[in-house]
Amino acid sequence: MVASRLVHWIKWLTGLFGPTRWSPSSCPSWLLAILMGPLLVLLIPGGAEALKKCTTCHRKPTLSKRLPSGRVISLFVDEELLKESVHAKHSCSDCHSDIRAIPHKGEIKRVSCIRCHFKGNVVGAPQKDINLEFAKSVHGVAAAAGNAKAPVCQDCHGTHNILSPKDPDSQMNKANIPETCGRCHLEVFSDYRESVHWAAFEHEKEDSAVCTDCHGEHTIRAHENPESSTYMTRVPETCSRCHSSVAVVGKYGIKTEQVATYGRSYHGIAIKFGGKTVANCASCHGVHDILPSSDPRSAVHIDNIPKTCGKCHTGANANYAKGKIHVDPTKREAGTVYWISLLFKWLTISVMMALVGHIGLDLFRRFRRRGAAH
Amino acid sequence: MDEEQRNRQVAQEGVEAGLRESLKRELEGEIRQVVEAELREELSRELRDRLVARVKAELAEEIRARIARVKAELEAEILGRAVPSPPLREFERFSGNFRVQHMVLMVSCIILIITGLPLKFHEARVSQIFFDLIGGVQMSTLIHRIGAVGLISVGAYHLLYLIASREGRRNFWALLPRPKDATDLFQMLRYFLGRTDQKPRFGRFSYVEKFDYWAVYWGMLIMIGSGLLLWFLETSLRFLPKFAADIAREAHSDEGLLATLAIIIWHFYNVHLNPEHFPMNWTFWTGMIGEEEMRRHHPLEYEELMASRVARPPAVAGLAAAGQSAADPPLPSPSDDRAQRALGEKSP
Numbered sequence: 001m002v003a004s005r006l007v008h009w010i011k012w013l014t015g016l017f018g019p020t021r022w023s024p025s026s027c028p029s030w031l032l033a034i035l036m037g038p039l040l041v042l043l044i045p046g047g048a049e050a051l052k053k054c055t056t057c058h059r060k061p062t063l064s065k066r067l068p069s070g071r072v073i074s075l076f077v078d079e080e081l082l083k084e085s086v087h088a089k090h091s092c093s094d095c096h097s098d099i100r101a102i103p104h105k106g107e108i109k110r111v112s113c114i115r116c117h118f119k120g121n122v123v124g125a126p127q128k129d130i131n132l133e134f135a136k137s138v139h140g141v142a143a144a145a146g147n148a149k150a151p152v153c154q155d156c157h158g159t160h161n162i163l164s165p166k167d168p169d170s171q172m173n174k175a176n177i178p179e180t181c182g183r184c185h186l187e188v189f190s191d192y193r194e195s196v197h198w199a200a201f202e203h204e205k206e207d208s209a210v211c212t213d214c215h216g217e218h219t220i221r222a223h224e225n226p227e228s229s230t231y232m233t234r235v236p237e238t239c240s241r242c243h244s245s246v247a248v249v250g251k252y253g254i255k256t257e258q259v260a261t262y263g264r265s266y267h268g269i270a271i272k273f274g275g276k277t278v279a280n281c282a283s284c285h286g287v288h289d290i291l292p293s294s295d296p297r298s299a300v301h302i303d304n305i306p307k308t309c310g311k312c313h314t315g316a317n318a319n320y321a322k323g324k325i326h327v328d329p330t331k332r333e334a335g336t337v338y339w340i341s342l343l344f345k346w347l348t349i350s351v352m353m354a355l356v357g358h359i360g361l362d363l364f365r366r367f368r369r370r371g372a373a374h
Numbered sequence: 375m376d377e378e379q380r381n382r383q384v385a386q387e388g389v390e391a392g393l394r395e396s397l398k399r400e401l402e403g404e405i406r407q408v409v410e411a412e413l414r415e416e417l418s419r420e421l422r423d424r425l426v427a428r429v430k431a432e433l434a435e436e437i438r439a440r441i442a443r444v445k446a447e448l449e450a451e452i453l454g455r456a457v458p459s460p461p462l463r464e465f466e467r468f469s470g471n472f473r474v475q476h477m478v479l480m481v482s483c484i485i486l487i488i489t490g491l492p493l494k495f496h497e498a499r500v501s502q503i504f505f506d507l508i509g510g511v512q513m514s515t516l517i518h519r520i521g522a523v524g525l526i527s528v529g530a531y532h533l534l535y536l537i538a539s540r541e542g543r544r545n546f547w548a549l550l551p552r553p554k555d556a557t558d559l560f561q562m563l564r565y566f567l568g569r570t571d572q573k574p575r576f577g578r579f580s581y582v583e584k585f586d587y588w589a590v591y592w593g594m595l596i597m598i599g600s601g602l603l604l605w606f607l608e609t610s611l612r613f614l615p616k617f618a619a620d621i622a623r624e625a626h627s628d629e630g631l632l633a634t635l636a637i638i639i640w641h642f643y644n645v646h647l648n649p650e651h652f653p654m655n656w657t658f659w660t661g662m663i664g665e666e667e668m669r670r671h672h673p674l675e676y677e678e679l680m681a682s683r684v685a686r687p688p689a690v691a692g693l694a695a696a697g698q699s700a701a702d703p704p705l706p707s708p709s710d711d712r713a714q715r716a717l718g719e720k721s722p
Contacts, residue, residue, distance in 0.1 A: 266623070269496045274510030313608050323617030329624050337620045344628030351632065355640040361566035366649060368568065 053102070054092045055079055081161045113153040134218040138225075149184075156180055177210040185211075191288035196295075200252070207248050214238055233271050235280040236262060261326040277312070284308050284325075300325070382452045389448065394441055401433055436683070439463075464662040465679070469541055473661050478528040479590075480658075485521030486597075487634050489514045494627050522601055529594050548578040551588070555581040577674040582644065593633045600626040 057063060058077040066072050082088065093099055095111045116125040119132075134140040134153075142150035154162075156172060163170035171180045178198070182189030192198050192211070200208035214230060221228035229238045236259070242248040244259035262268040262281065270278040282290075284300055291298035299308045302321050310316035327334050329341035409426050468476070492501035492514065508514050535542040558574035558581050565573050574580075579587070600622035603610045607619060645655045657663055668676045 264496075266493075269493055270511045272496060273492075273502070273505035273514075275512065313611070315608055315612060317612065319611045319613075319615050322615030323620055325616075327617075327620050329620075334620075336617060337624050340621050340624050341628065344625065344632065348628065348632045348635065352635055352639065355636065359640070359643050361563065362648075365566045365568065 077160055085158075085160060085162045086164060087160075087162060110152070111154060111159075117153075131218050137216075137218060137220045138222045139220060151184065155184075174206060174210055174212075177212055181211040188288050194297075195286075195288060195290045196292050197290060205252065207242070207252070209242060213242070230282075232276070232280055233274075235282050236268065236271060239281045257328060258326045261328050264328075265326075279312060283311070386445075386448055386452055390441070390445055393444060394437075397437055397440070401437065402430075405429055405433060432683075463665045465665070465668055466661050467657055467663040468661040470661065471535065471539070471541070472545075473658065475528055475532055475535070476658055478524055482521045482524030482528065483633075483637065485517060486525065487630070487637075489518040489521065490630050491634065494631060519605065522598075522605070525594070526598055529598060545578075549584055549587050551584055555584060575673045576671060577678075578672060580671070586641065586644075589636060593629060593636075596625055596629040597633070600629075 055077060058075055059079060061074075061076045063075040064072050065075055087095070095115070096108070097115065098106075098109050116123055117127045117131070118125075119127050119129075121127065135144070139151050143152050158171045161169075161171070163173075165172040165174075167173060168175060170176065178189060178192060178201070182192075197209045201210060216229050219229070221231075223230040223232075225231060226233075228234065240259040243254070244256050246256055250256055263272070267275075267278045267280070271280055286299045291301075293300045293302070295301060296303065298304065305321040305325075306316045306318055309320040313320070324334060327337055329337045332338050334341075405426070409422070409429060488504075489508075492498075492504045493511075495501055505511060505514060508517070532542075536546045537543075558576065561570065561572070561574040562581075564570045603614070603619065603622040604626060610622075611619060645651055645658070646653060663672075665676075
């Protein structure tokens with residue numbers, strides 16, 4: 001154990017001078033402590049001192065500023081929040097690096113998180129590959145194109161109140177995601193609050209879907225983008241992540257077979273092989289406002305089926321509701337379809353047995369005769 | 375040994391010559407009698423001569439064929455060899471019209487199976503490859519419907535052919551199931567199991583061919599019925615409940631598989647893999663069947679055919695002698711048709 005660690009350290013140290021790939025993140029923790037320790041010692045008292053300096057003004061809740069656009073923004077910094085955040089040990093200027101003097105001079109820019117949060121940083125700021133996907137996301141693309149309203153890191157993760165997503169108070173904790181997204185996506189949020197997912201979520205069913213469960217986090221794309229998890233051909237896959245899993249929906253008494261029956265339906269098969277004009281889950285069940293079929297407001301309630309099917313099938317009438325929708329011909333509940341399926345199964349088996357038997361006997365006779373002739 | 379063989383040879387030649395002469399004399403006498411009785415009143419001398427010449431030529435050929443067969447059999451008997459069976463003649467089994475119908479049915483079925491099965495077996499890797507190759511489900515659906523048009527057309531045309539054409543009516547009559555088919559099946563099974571060495575003697579269509587023919591009726595009924603319902607789904611659902619479409623889909627899918635298996639296992643065995651026909655039976659293309667095969671597989675049809683050609687003059691002679699009008703048709707129309715068809719036979 002000790003020997004293997006020793007070998008690892010030696011390898012790392014020699015790697016500094018060798019041709020092999022060397023990365024600072026593979027630095028052993030003891031060496032990191034030796035290298036970074038003095039830096040931290042410098043940072044901590046410095047941070048506390050600097051905070052005191054800044055909060056002289058920024059502790060006042062009324063401190064605000066009028067932007068050229070006319071918008072008034074609060075410049076109040078809640079010290080208590082900051083002290084509880086993951087960045088408690090950092091000084092203000094670690095993030096607000098363009099502030100060099102008091103009173104501040106020039107334009108004060110937005111904090112850039114990638115100053116520390118890049119792959120292989122030495123201060124230990126967490127950074128995963130998936131986070132880099134943000135640049136390709138609908139938010140990242142809009143932000144890069146100069147849309148001032150497009151969210152960047154701190155819009156979702158928070159500013160001075162940044163906490164680990166595992167913390168129940170974090171803006172990025174699953175419990176707070178609908179509100180966090182809803183700050184901008186107000187209309188969608190109000191739709192979502194009508195849905196069965198929200199109802200279940202409110203009843204502390206932490207398995208219920210919130211925004212990010214369907215849309216993704218850093219990978220959010222517009223639903224017209226074929227890479228999006230909510231692109232029309234990828235919706236079944238996205239819904240089935242929970243709805244085909246007994247471990248997720250099964251424990252709430254929700255059937256998982258709906259995913260399989262959809263997959264076997266013409267809709268499901270065609271969508272798998274590039275059909276662009278067939279129904280996915282959301283075409284019938286709705287998107288943000290999904291409700292159970294027992295609810296009269298639901299798109300899949302029996303009274304609403306003609307209207308729902310009629311979105312694609314012109315002239316849909318009450319006949320569309322006569323019969324099971326997610327029909328499984330192998331199950332007895334399928335009714336006539338089950339019996340037809342059974343009939344054909346046995347017809348096929350018996351006909352094939354008869355035909356193969358006839359062929360077999362024919363060959364048997366031929367070979368026997370040939371054998372007898374020799 | 376040599377001596378014995380030479381003696382046999384001589385004996386054989388004597389038998390042959392005697393047989394040839396007697397057959398010739400007998401038949402020629404009969405022909406003359408018949409033709410004269412038949413044509414005495416109505417026909418001119420010239421026409422009579424021409425007819426006599428034609429019938430003579432035909433009979434001469436018939437006699438030659440018979441002599442050749444008798445000779446071969448005798449030779450085989452003497453030398454202890456198997457009967458050599460050269461393809462003597464060919465008979466037309468399927469007319470051009472019928473062959474075109476089979477062709478359209480075949481091509482349509484292949485198209486329908488290729489574009490249909492990947493939907494049924496959508497979970498298979500090969501289905502994914504198929505859809506990638508063909509350009510997605512939209513393209514395969516289109517091709518499937520082209521195949522469907524072919525199948526429906528040939529089905530409708532066949533019904534018309536059965537009603538409107540003489541050949542169709544005759545074939546349909548021959549294809550109707552009869553009690554003999556059941557007894558043939560039992561005899562065939564006994565033959566397979568070695569209980570008898572006598573194969574059942576089939577007519578124009580054996581029970582196997584009749585099964586194939588009627589199985590296609592069942593398949594067409596299910597596939598076209600359910601297929602049209604699904605093709606025009608929105609129109610169908612105006613009158614039918616949704617579960618009718620589910621039933622149609624299930625039936626279409628299951629019958630499609632049954633038909634495919636029947637074709638691949640049963641039909642392929644009968645026309646391709648069967649040791650008698652391997653690698654394939656060309657009758658579907660040429661329409662012709664060899665005399666040997668005809669005698670082996672359709673002995674009743676062959677005999678009827680031969681009887682209508684060879685045995686006709688004596689039969690007519692007999693009737694004429696009994697004082698009946700020679701102008702009356704000597705036999706009912708089905709065998710008359712066969713005789714006419716047989717005149718279209720080809721010599722190799």
